[in-house]
Amino acid sequence: MDRYKLGGWHVKISMFHFMPHRDLPDDFEKRYRSAYVDVPWSELGDSAMIGRYYNWGVDELVFAAEAGLDGICTNEHHQNVYGLMPNPNLIGSILARATNHLDCAIVQLGCSLPLTAPPVRIAEEYAMLDCISGGRLVAGMPIGIAMDANMNYGIPPIEQRDRYYEAHDLIVQAWTRDDIFAFNGNYTQLPYVNVWPKPIQKPYPPIWIPGAGSSSTWKFAADNDYAYQFLSYYGWLNSKAMMDGFWDFVETSGHDANPFRAGFLQLVVVSETDEQAQKDYEQHIRYFYNKLQHLPPHDLFPPGHQDFVSLERGVRNGLTESIAAQHETVKYMSYGDLVEQQFVIAGSPATVRDQLREAATQLRVGNLMVLLHIGSMPHELTLKNIDLFAREVQPYLTDLWEDEWENKWWPERLRSRGEHETTGTVAPAN
């Protein structure tokens, strides 16, 4: 087991943003089947309003970068009210340009590989982002959730994983091969692959694989030496068993227990006191769980989406059933319950510091993603949350994992704090 003594390795904390619909009606979850797929634009969409959401969202992420967050994260979702970025790279490009004077990673988490044809488009766009940002891209490669891949974009569920692997192979080859090559895949055939540009980072930007617990995703991440990011909205306590399983898997597959090969998403809200946190944030947390997470559990697992091993295991050990149950019960949990069980880490800076430290330590994650904009949170409140987090929480956590392990899954030029050559462009005037 190699250990490196290097300067400046410590936990990386990035702000996650979904850019959701912030103004759904009070009775949304009673009137509509789901927040996804068939949520009607004609009744709930407003283009000007959504334009404001995008601009606020960009401002919030740039504010976070200015305040010292290590990275800023976007994601891809279609035809829904929970995440309004069908193409996260459009937002990523704004963020790249706007943060060129900062040491902040552009974390695209990310393009769902099977949803773009041909996949070289993702290789190209990610490369553009890496070039614009001077080599600050983290290349997330999610498989895509069922609603997006199967229902919104029509991919047969049973093909989705294979399409993902093939797209990944094509993208990595496109980035790393010096020759111009033909690609004769099952789902993509290209006579000349010769992407311009290629990324700045060599051999390619750090690759992160987000997942929700499938062991084939762990295997894929471990086998390829990518970082695995566990995305869950039920807090770290509910995720401990899963992450223990991940680390067991890492060990039995002969990989080192480098915490930077894992990441976790946690909802976090900070206020002056624990009581004030409830006043400030309760309604928005409720909104997130009751409205934005409103969907029939069956939509998450159309037949064929889970491979046979996962399907069988999920039925026999009750995991699939418990996911469905949790989806329902979370809607009825009180704020007190949500906070006590740390679905959301909420409270004064001291409260949040302690709980987040324990979460990162217990789960053994070197990459912490914090969801600092939640649900219906308005712009000013979001800035308050980011500001308090960046000033009163983050600095107290930066000793985590310090100098113990090499962070191989972070843009190289950002791996230690200090002087950097910038691209020379200034941040644009707002």
Place this chain on the structure above:
Amino acid sequence: MVFLHGPSGLVWDPFLIRLAERNRVFAPEHPGTSPGHEDAIKALDELWDLVLHYYDLFDELGLKAPHVVGYSFGAMVAAELAATSPDRVGSLVLISPIGLWHADEPVAHYQMMSREELSAAIAGASGTSPVATTPAVTSESDEAAQDELIRWTWSMGCTSKFTWPIPERGLHKRLHRVSAPTLIVAGDHDRVVPATYMQQFVKEISGAEQITLEGAGHAPHLDRPAEVLEVIERFHDNAEA
């Protein structure tokens, strides 16, 4: 006689059992749906591969031009077999066939329904589904109930490879090639495939006969097995004559 099952896999229901009592029935399991052979689905990429797979199977079984009976998804496959190499199908019975699409009266998104929703959707006018809706399967359920849910789910996944997201793959272009004597059996309360679709099958396949069962849903052979069996038997007797 070959029986091609519906989207949720091969089930030896009362209809099929009685069909097999009176005939020699080969009921193939769609690739991937045979227990222990879940990966078999990977060998097939598209509908063309599936059609050729069945011709290969006919060859192996020594079937030159068997009677083919298909239900729902199986009826789509049967129609494709009869259209692609018309001489390989001796007669064709299509029970509630899918494979066509009319934008003004679309097929229900049956592939995206939960097991309970689909069970209810195939019910006829009575509202009672001919397939048992078992209570929710949990980790505490008996192994048989778990097995059944796993089987149902994986079968839907394997068949929907060829019909996702919209169960229409160009069959309308090929139906005119069917030369086998053809019978279409449908229920007038089919809430998956609108009853009007049968008209197009009848129109395109020369000499095709149609029987509509009043009050039956998407699975008329499960709603009224004896009646459908009798109709099929008469049809086969005439076809062989």
